[in-house]
Amino acid sequence: MPELPEVEVSRRGLSPFIVGKTVITAVSRTSRLRHDIPPDLDAMLAGRCLRAIERRGKYLLFDFGTGHLLLHLGMSGSLRLVPPGTPPAKHDHFDLCFGDTIMRYRDPRRFGVIDWIAANPQSHPLLAPLGIEPLADGFHGDWLHAATRRRHAPIKPVLMDSHLIVGIGNIYASESLYLAGISPLRAAARIGHERCERLADAIRKTLLASIAAGGSSVRDYVHSDGGAGCFQLQCAVYDRDGEACPGCGTPIRSTRQAGRSTYWCPHCQT
DNA sequence: AAATAATCCTGCGGGC
DNA sequence: TGCCCGCAGGATTATT
Incomplete structure (x- = not known):
């Protein structure tokens, strides 16, 4: 969660x-x-x-x-x-x-x-194999481009690989790719330098916006399930199968990748 | 080697 | 009303 x-x-x-x-x-x-x-x-x-x-x-x-x-x-x-x-x-x-x-x-x-x-x-065995922090200075387009050259799997499950990048789960993987205009189905290694730059920015923006949305309303009650309605920035595509893309109106599509649900706009994301 | 499936566990919503 | 199924925001392990 x-x-x-x-x-x-x-x-x-x-x-x-x-x-x-x-x-x-x-x-x-x-x-x-x-x-x-x-x-x-x-x-x-x-x-x-x-x-x-x-x-x-x-x-x-x-x-x-x-x-x-x-x-x-x-x-x-x-x-x-x-x-x-x-x-x-x-x-x-x-x-x-x-x-x-x-x-x-x-x-x-x-x-x-x-x-x-x-x-x-x-x-510690659980921490030693972890990848880069997406909010750290070292995470940018150059790094992402270099790190994905040998990854031929679709970019979406690659983003969720915690040995590569930590912290990106199923929701923010879909949301970041939407913001960057990149299809979750595209092979990671086939995303060019400029688009890696956009993706790194999109990941950073998505995570920071979500932190800002949650941070303002958390006081003595800290939770992660949205129970008090103060969490979870409105998603553009996640869990919106069939709904209109906020950018172009095309119906959002969903599929499964590596056992997880993926959502994207087939028009805005290539 | 890299990519996918199976797995740990409980709860919930949908279909019948 | 209840039962069965599939699915859930993670991450490791086993299998092709």
């Missing part, structure tokens, strides 16, 4: 309320998400002060100085702050309890990840 913007908004929304505070206790209510949750998390975290919350791709890293709490929201995960004493609901798998608030992790499908990293986060 959450792509890079949702994770970044969660990071920004949570930070003012819990950075600088000390963990009273950490509570796990399930043993296993995508991987086993370390059973000794409470021992690692109790009494430790949260220094910062960082983000790498769709992962959140809670820096405690002595190590990092690694958290991934998977397909259905969300984080929120609740008052102490709030009873957990179904699928509320993990609490990070501070003196005055609880950061509560909910994940019905349990595709998420919670882990403790004692050493350098860069060397």
Whole structure:
């Protein structure tokens, strides 16, 4: 569910309320998400002060100085702050309890990840293979062009390959390609330099716009499912099969690529 | 090697 | 009303 913007908004929304505070206790209510949750998390975290919350791709890293709490929201995960004493609901798998608030992790499908990293986060097996950050300075048309010369798969699933670029999920892949005017079916290696420039810009714009849309309305309730109606920038093509393209009126089409739904305008995107 | 399918899990909406 | 099916914003693993 959450792509890079949702994770970044969660990071920004949570930070003012819990950075600088000390963990009273950490509570796990399930043993296993995508991987086993370390059973000794409470021992690692109790009494430790949260220094910062960082983000790498769709992962959140809670820096405690002595190590990092690694958290991934998977397909259905969300984080929120609740008052102490709030009873957990179904699928509320993990609490990070501070003196005055609880950061509560909910994940019905349990595709998420919670882990403790004692050493350098860069060397963690889930983080080490990750690709470039699309909002970093190094991500631009030149880079994208060079990185895709040997990729003959359609550009859409290539954009979603986290070993190449992190953070672009199924929604923003379709939306970015629409903004760039590039067909999701086009082989990545057959997109020229100028269009790679446009695509890199489109990705950056799409992600930043979504962060801005979510960031303004998140306060003590941080979520990624659009529950309060404050999230998710209006999509131009995603989930709009058959509707009129906002640019030219041609019906939006959909198909499946690498097992995921894709949406595009066959007139505006070539 | 690179690209696709199968997989982990629960919930929800549509069709009957 | 309920049942069955397919699908869901991720990412790894196995298979062609």
